[in-house]
Amino acid sequence: MSAAPDPRAAARAVDSLRRGWPVTIGSGDAALSAYAVETGDAGGLQAFDPDGGASLLLSAGRAATLKLTNQAAAATPDGPVQIARALWLDFDLATALANPRLDLQTPLKGPFRAEPVTEPDLAATLLQLARVAGLLPAFFVLPGGKPDFTPDDLTALEAPANLRIAARARLPVSAAEDSEIIAFRGPGGDEHVALIIGQPDGNPPLVRLHSECLTGDVLGSLKCDCGPQLHAAIHAMSDAGWGILLYLRQEGRGIGLINKLRAYSLQDQGFDTVDANTRLGFAIDARDFGIAARMLELIGQRRIRLLTNNPAKVDTLRAQGVDVVERIAHQLPPNPYNERYLATKRDRTGHQL
Ligand SMILES: Nc1nc2c(ncn2[C@@H]2O[C@H](COP(=O)(O)OP(=O)(O)OP(=O)(O)O)[C@@H](O)[C@H]2O)c(=O)[nH]1
Numbered sequence: 161m162s163a164a165p166d167p168r169a170a171a172r173a174v175d176s177l178r179r180g181w182p183v184t185i186g187s188g189d190a191a192l193s194a195y196a197v198e199t200g201d202a203g204g205l206q207a208f209d210p211d212g213g214a215s216l217l218l219s220a221g222r223a224a225t226l227k228l229t230n231q232a233a234a235a236t237p238d239g240p241v242q243i244a245r246a247l248w249l250d251f252d253l254a255t256a257l258a259n260p261r262l263d264l265q266t267p268l269k270g271p272f273r274a275e276p277v278t279e280p281d282l283a284a285t286l287l288q289l290a291r292v293a294g295l296l297p298a299f300f301v302l303p304g305g306k307p308d309f310t311p312d313d314l315t316a317l318e319a320p321a322n323l324r325i326a327a328r329a330r331l332p333v334s335a336a337e338d339s340e341i342i343a344f345r346g347p348g349g350d351e352h353v354a355l356i357i358g359q360p361d362g363n364p365p366l367v368r369l370h371s372e373c374l375t376g377d378v379l380g381s382l383k384c385d386c387g388p389q390l391h392a393a394i395h396a397m398s399d400a401g402w403g404i405l406l407y408l409r410q411e412g413r414g415i416g417l418i419n420k421l422r423a424y425s426l427q428d429q430g431f432d433t434v435d436a437n438t439r440l441g442f443a444i445d446a447r448d449f450g451i452a453a454r455m456l457e458l459i460g461q462r463r464i465r466l467l468t469n470n471p472a473k474v475d476t477l478r479a480q481g482v483d484v485v486e487r488i489a490h491q492l493p494p495n496p497y498n499e500r501y502l503a504t505k506r507d508r509t510g511h512q513l
């Protein structure tokens with residue numbers, strides 16, 4: 161008998177990871193215990209793995225960057241890679257393997273012996289858990305243990321269907337005084353908001369899906385186009401008479417603020433936005449725009465005109481039953497700091513300008 165998915169179990173696992181506590185993931189008879197490299201320390205590793213028999217689990221992108229591959233990785237290019245623990249694979253070395261910050265300075269010790277991934281599905285879910293927790297995707301792993309959560313629990317935690325409207329209020333903003341804010345809460349405690357600008361006029365609203373960018377939205381960073389896009393969208397909606405801005409808490413294309421800033425540090429070393437994500441071990445874009453479809457459903461607007469250059473936004477909304485009647489390009493003038501970023505989006509991630 162398999163229990164119904166429990167998002168709370170996955171939320172507790174996310175919390176444990178952030179606090180540097182081990183977690184055990186299970187499915188059927190299989191179980192895998194894991195200790196996150198980023199939040200762990202040498203003492204904790206000793207307690208987790210007193211016999212030195214654990215393996216180190218890394219993402220495919222990280223392993224490719226480190227030129228570590230094995231048969232399992234070749235079979236599933238995006239799958240995790242597992243490295244046998246040798247005596248000299250101590251906590252500090254694991255940190256250097258997990259974090260690309262020192263790749264160029266640190267001549268890594270080796271050789272490392274890649275081994276078949278013990279539980280590929282559970283290992284893949286662990287890497288996803290790290291992303292949800294905003295941590296580097298790297299773990300010490302040991303087979304077995306008493307499971308704290310299952311892959312289905314994590315899926316349930318992330319499921320847009322569980323989003324609810326939690327609060328709404330009038331919110332006059334400088335560019336659009338006739339506005340209302342609606343706040344949504346997901347089962348993982350994630351908070352998203354919609355700003356409804358103006359009043360419905362019978363036409364499909366102008367909609368913008370904006371992913372959180374603290375550096376661009378709040379600090380006025382010139383490295384990206386987020387801040388100007390955000391403000392231009394609000395103005396366009398105000399000019400059109402009505403519109404809906406969905407502000408999605410998907411900082412750094414879903415890898416979190418700290419990991420995005422790590423990506424920025426790699427960009428300082430010369431890597432572009434795509435390669436920086438890969439070197440960290442993340443997907444190029446880890447966002448799920450399904451959450452936006454669910455927000456539109458809860459607001460009661462399923463026919464929209466979408467302001468975007470990103471075809472993935474249009475495709476996901478359509479796949480979730482939203483009728484995108486028009487895509488409107490949303491391009492702003494480049495500056496010397498974001499020219500390369502915008503060119504990379506055009507050349508490597510399929511943005512239409
Ligand atoms: N990982 C990572 N995220 C970045 C970087 N630069 C900006 N971001 C994030 O990228 C997201 C930008 O999202 P959007 O404005 O929705 O942009 P988009 O996917 O290009 O789509 P459109 O603007 O609609 O065409 C935000 O979450 C930013 O925090 C970067 O170099 N690395």
Ligand SMILES: [Zn+2]
Pocket residue numbers: 373375376377384385386387
């Ligand atoms: Zn930005």
